[in-house]
Amino acid sequence: MAKKKGKPAEIEEEIIYISKSELKREAQEFHQLGAEIAKMGKKQRERLPLNDDLKAAMVVADKISNKSDAYRRHLNYIAKTLRTVENIDEINAIIGVMLNKNNQAEVMIKKLEQLRDDLIAQGDDLVNQTIEQYPTIDRQKLRQLVRNAAKEVKIEKPAKGYKELFQYLKESIMR
Numbered sequence: 645m646a647k648k649k650g651k652p653a654e655i656e657e658e659i660i661y662i663s664k665s666e667l668k669r670e671a672q673e674f675h676q677l678g679a680e681i682a683k684m685g686k687k688q689r690e691r692l693p694l695n696d697d698l699k700a701a702m703v704v705a706d707k708i709s710n711k712s713d714a715y716r717r718h719l720n721y722i723a724k725t726l727r728t729v730e731n732i733d734e735i736n737a738i739i740g741v742m743l744n745k746n747n748q749a750e751v752m753i754k755k756l757e758q759l760r761d762d763l764i765a766q767g768d769d770l771v772n773q774t775i776e777q778y779p780t781i782d783r784q785k786l787r788q789l790v791r792n793a794a795k796e797v798k799i800e801k802p803a804k805g806y807k808e809l810f811q812y813l814k815e816s817i818m819r
Contacts, residue, residue, distance in 0.1 A: 675723040677739075680739065681735075691742070693734055693735060698729065701725055704718060756813050767794070771786055774786065785812065789809040
């Protein structure tokens with residue numbers, strides 16, 4: 645019997661090896677994402693496209709009152725469930741948008757606080773500039789609030805006018 649000379653048919657498969665540390669990093673990312681989702685309020689979570697298993701896991705996470713080992717183990721379960729979710733990129737994108745909105749609001753509040761402090765320190769000059777920049781603000785009311793806040797700062801009274809000025813700026817500018 646004659647032997648055939650030739651190469652056996654090789655199956656060309658590209659095997660992708662993932663290191664153990666890479667797997668651990670991915671697991672840690674899912675754990676952090678699960679913890680972030682668990683910290684969110686119920687209304688924020690409703691906007692996320694979570695499957696029924698994750699929704700049930702979040703309800704249980706809310707019920708765990710003692711945030712100890714049971715909570716940690718439950719977060720591990722949430723992370724394990726997140727690994728099986730197909731739309732994880734969509735969930736990450738929505739969370740990113742939610743966090744960005746919170747950051748934008750914080751930046752705006754800091755700007756308003758700075759404007760309030762500058763108005764109290766500089767007086768009418770800055771009031772006129774502010775009116776030009778934001779024409780919806782009532783000049784008379786703004787000047788009155790600035791005067792009241794400046795008086796309170798001088799006599800070291802409780803900051804009622806200070807807070808009123810901030811609230812007025814917030815209502816007028818953030819509309």
